[in-house]
Amino acid sequence: MKKIMYLAGAFFAVLLLFVGSLVMMFMMILNDDEEQPETENSTISGTANVPEAVSRWEPLVRKYGAENGLPGSVVPIVLALIMQESGGTAADVMQSSESQSKDPGYFNNPEVSIKFGMQHFANVYRKASGDIPTVLQSYNYGSGFVDWVLPRKYSLDLAKQFSIEQARKNGYTCRAWRSAEEKSKGMCYGDPFYVPHVMRYVNVTKVESGKGGDVAKGSALGDDNFKAIMNEARKYDGDAYVWAGYTPTTGFDCSGLMQWIYKQANINLPRTAQEQYNASTKVSESDAKPGDLVFFTGTYDTSNYITHVGVYLGNGRFYNSNGHGVGESGLDESFWKAHFVGYGRVNK
Structure with missing residues (x-):
């Protein structure tokens, strides 16, 4: 009789241990589900x-x-x-x-x-x-x-x-x-x-991106120049794209916006995206820095190789005027990935 009671007690102890383990595993799964994905x-x-x-x-x-x-x-x-x-x-x-x-x-x-x-x-x-x-x-x-x-x-x-x-x-x-x-x-x-x-109601002085790290720091143009360029650019967030536009009065196309905002840092760019590409020094993705230009091809029908341009912000983001308006875009977006050419450094 004592042996039966001993075996029964041992069985229930093992059963409780097993159930407890399942509960702990379930709670760990719940906690994992509640964690937010790590993002930049x-x-x-x-x-x-x-x-x-x-x-x-x-x-x-x-x-x-x-x-x-x-x-x-x-x-x-x-x-x-x-x-x-x-x-x-x-x-x-x-x-x-x-x-x-x-x-x-x-x-x-x-x-x-x-x-x-x-x-x-x-x-x-x-x-x-x-x-x-x-x-x-x-x-x-x-x-x-x-x-x-x-x-x-x-x-x-x-x-x-x-x-x-x-x-x-x-x-x-x-x-x-x-x-x-x-x-x-x-x-x-x-x-x-x-x-x-x-x-459009914020005068941006600093943009930090990723898991720490100031995008403006380390700009090939110098941090103050990059700040001046982006402070001007942000004034036009949400404005409509305007073909051949190159001033705040006319509105902006892609290269017109680049020419205007770089002028705020006393940097004179040519007028068209192709000309800006020709005038820039090409850099690799690993060497690209905030303030570099980023170029695209085939975004519309033209004899020019380069058809679109924006200013690189770092961490795969760039600022531009496109058919959706003026604002930030991501190089990981399918459209831009399909038309991406590379980076160009402005010769000050």
Whole structure:
């Protein structure tokens, strides 16, 4: 009898040990699923180019930013966001009601709007590991955009794709105020151009990309020159592409934008993409630095070999004017990969 009881006890001990091991393995799997993919991030610093109607909310933005553990560097970004959302004049100044499952404009107190707006901003900031373009687009689309876009990196093309998919999924049709492009492609969800719309109100002084490391540092042009070029470039975020345009008055095509922004650093470039390619010193991908030019071929029908140009930002990103407008693009995007030629260093 004692032997039977001993064997039964041993059996239950082994069974408990086995069940405990399964529980531990299950918890480890859950924890692994909850970990965010490791991605490169872009931290943008600068000053907000906004009127007093917006800048007056800075103390509250700083207050609730600190309460939510956000760095002070996001304050100008949030002020630019407020400029885009309301111009600083609406009661729901950050248009944050929807983040709390309320109707648009539900909040009638600016401080309440900022309190919940900063909570929403902090939530997507953490989910996006501080990548400012992803954070901004997720503020507009909702935190689901972070889950959808990772482990990829934000791009305007992905923002457009998400708008199209969500509009189809939810049965949305475009309202009258949508642009012709949005209507024709079915981009009827949120604002797919939200990042450039916000960033046009930021005077960028520093862009950090990857797992640390200032993109501007180490520029072949010199850090101050690169800063001057990009401060000028960011003024035109979201502007439409204009064929043969080369000034802020006319708008910009690709090479016109390069010629204009490099002029801010007292660097004179030729007018066309082909001429800029001919005038540059070719460098390898491993030697490419922020401020170098990046060239493409076959983007439209012409006898010229080089048909498109942008300024390299580092970490596979470049700034350009293309058919989707002025802004950042990624060299890993299928279209640019198919037409990529190489890098050229500007001869100062």
